[in-house]
Amino acid sequence: MSALLxxxxxxxxxxxxxxxxxxxxxxxxxxxxxxxxFRIDFYPTLSEALGAHS
Known part of the structure; x- marks a missing residue:
């Protein structure tokens, strides 16, 4: 969860x-x-973080 935060x-x-x-x-x-x-760095990271915790 901390990765997502x-x-x-x-x-x-x-x-x-x-x-x-x-x-x-x-x-x-x-x-x-x-x-x-911002798009390149954070969107893939965010989707990975959400995918890992869903």
Missing amino acids: DCLQSILSQGKSVKLAALQPQSQTLLKISRVH
Whole structure:
């Protein structure tokens, strides 16, 4: 269960950094990159974590 919690916590912290980036107009490129990395890094991990505990 802790693996799932760690994964969710990572998603939340990533979400905060994306929101902070969104506040700065010059960081739109960074925001797009962050979103791509967010999808690549966390979605597979989340689905694995959910699959392991279902």
